[in-house]
Amino acid sequence: MKAGPGEAIRSSCWSENSLSQGTAFAHDGGVNVNLLDLKPQNSALETELHDAFMRVLRSGYFILGPEVERFECALAEFTGAKHALGVSSGTDAILVALMALGIGPGDEVLCPSFTFFATAGCVARVGATPVFVDSCPVCFNIDLRDAARRITPRTKAILPVHLFGQSADMDGVLELAQQHGLRVIEDAAQAMGATYRGKQVGTFGDFGTISFFPTKNLGALGDAGAVVTNDEELFAKAKILRMHGMDPKYFHQVIGGNFRLDALQAAMLSVKLPHFNSYTEARRRNAALYTERLAQLSGVQVAKAGDCGCAKANAEPADARLVLPVAYPHNGHIWNQYTLRVIGAGQRDALRAHLTARGVGSEIYYPLPLHEQACFAHIGYKPDDLPCAHRLAGEVMSLPIYPEIPAEQIEQVCAVIAEFLK
Numbered sequence: 001m002k003a004g005p006g007e008a009i010r011s012s013c014w015s016e017n018s019l020s021q022g023t024a025f026a027h028d029g030g031v032n033v034n035l036l037d038l039k040p041q042n043s044a045l046e047t048e049l050h051d052a053f054m055r056v057l058r059s060g061y062f063i064l065g066p067e068v069e070r071f072e073c074a075l076a077e078f079t080g081a082k083h084a085l086g087v088s089s090g091t092d093a094i095l096v097a098l099m100a101l102g103i104g105p106g107d108e109v110l111c112p113s114f115t116f117f118a119t120a121g122c123v124a125r126v127g128a129t130p131v132f133v134d135s136c137p138v139c140f141n142i143d144l145r146d147a148a149r150r151i152t153p154r155t156k157a158i159l160p161v162h163l164f165g166q167s168a169d170m171d172g173v174l175e176l177a178q179q180h181g182l183r184v185i186e187d188a189a190q191a192m193g194a195t196y197r198g199k200q201v202g203t204f205g206d207f208g209t210i211s212f213f214p215t216k217n218l219g220a221l222g223d224a225g226a227v228v229t230n231d232e233e234l235f236a237k238a239k240i241l242r243m244h245g246m247d248p249k250y251f252h253q254v255i256g257g258n259f260r261l262d263a264l265q266a267a268m269l270s271v272k273l274p275h276f277n278s279y280t281e282a283r284r285r286n287a288a289l290y291t292e293r294l295a296q297l298s299g300v301q302v303a304k305a306g307d308c309g310c311a312k313a314n315a316e317p318a319d320a321r322l323v324l325p326v327a328y329p330h331n332g333h334i335w336n337q338y339t340l341r342v343i344g345a346g347q348r349d350a351l352r353a354h355l356t357a358r359g360v361g362s363e364i365y366y367p368l369p370l371h372e373q374a375c376f377a378h379i380g381y382k383p384d385d386l387p388c389a390h391r392l393a394g395e396v397m398s399l400p401i402y403p404e405i406p407a408e409q410i411e412q413v414c415a416v417i418a419e420f421l422k
């Protein structure tokens with residue numbers, strides 16, 4: 001079979017947000033729009049990336065060291081956090097944060113069910129119990145009224161996710177945390193650079209955790225992640241945990257792990273970080289173009305932003321077939337994903353099949369909420385226990401929105417959707 005346009009990336013990029021299911025192929029009479037293409041962004045920086053690679057190669061310093069420290073300083077400055085610590089992935093960032101806060105067996109951690117697996121997987125890995133919380137159908141983030149109902153004397157922390165690049169209701173999260181003495185870890189894997197009332201996500205709680213998986217808005221050339229924190233003591237704990245709990249060398253104070261960041265990844269990220277704001281601007285332009293074009297079609301409505309005390313009453317405009325995502329005015333959305341809701345049984349899968357047949361890549365983030373996953377069956381949730389998360393999993397679909405996608409391709413995607421809605 002002839003290689004498709006994303007072939008080189010497909011083979012190396014298997015994880016969440018992978019291109020393998022989302023890459024489209026040109027079809028007779030169709031278009032050819034990839035869900036994501038990492039090549040234009042990296043080729044624009046090829047000389048700098050190459051120079052950075054050679055610098056690390058010649059330094060002989062491949063794990064942690066000066067490249068990692070330089071990137072950590074730049075990241076702390078960018079996010080506005082006091083400290084940033086480079087780690088091996090966004091998953092390990094969550095793990096390190098939970099371990100530094102001493103969360104373990106007997107503890108419960110509130111987290112959304114409608115998110116990527118790592119959020120809750122890490123809670124279970126430290127021996128604590130994830131307590132799944134429903135989501136807001138407008139902003140897709142944790143529903144804090146539902147979270148409040150699920151608090152018990154064992155609840156130790158809340159782990160909101162800033163899903164698809166939009167901040168959760170952080171005033172609400174912090175208020176709940178203060179009332180009940182909870183720790184706060186913000187899973188900002190998909191939302192580095194996003195703001196809530198002008199302040200960057202990840203800097204509100206005890207820890208913010210970031211992923212630099214290649215498909216994220218700041219993507220490494222492999223796995224990489226970071227934790228950010230404003231707390232000196234927690235930073236020191238996280239730093240020790242990153243290296244097997246070692247302090248000083250070969251004397252282990254606590255049990256940690258190998259959560260170290262490679263110098264090569266830090267060097268690549270240092271090249272890309274100064275361009276981050278231009279990537280965000282492009283994603284915002286792309287989201288605005290989708291919304292402008294799609295909102296003109298009959299049966300399409302923009303989700304009605306409430307005050308994100310999670311405005312369920314406005315979640316489903318009457319007669320809508322497609323509901324477009326909305327950025328709350330107080331949020332700086334960074335549009336890691338442009339995620340639609342397709343209303344009506346079977347309609348989402350029908351639209352996706354139509355897009356695929358026409359050569360348009362798309363993806364479903366996420367087809368099964370975490371409370372329904374086999375690995376959490378022993379906790380005993382029923383699908384209806386979190387009705388919104390259950391429903392979203394059947395309705396959502398994400399369209400290509402990467403910064404370098406040509407505007408004509410967005411127009412083509414909209415035309416293919418218009419064809420489906422006729």
Ligand SMILES: Cc1ncc(COP(=O)(O)O)c(C=O)c1O
Pocket residue numbers: 015016017089090091092115116118119161187189190210211212213223224225
């Ligand atoms: C919400 C969320 N949390 C955590 C992670 C884990 O990040 P990583 O893949 O870098 O381990 C991801 C990655 O896709 C994510 O989307």
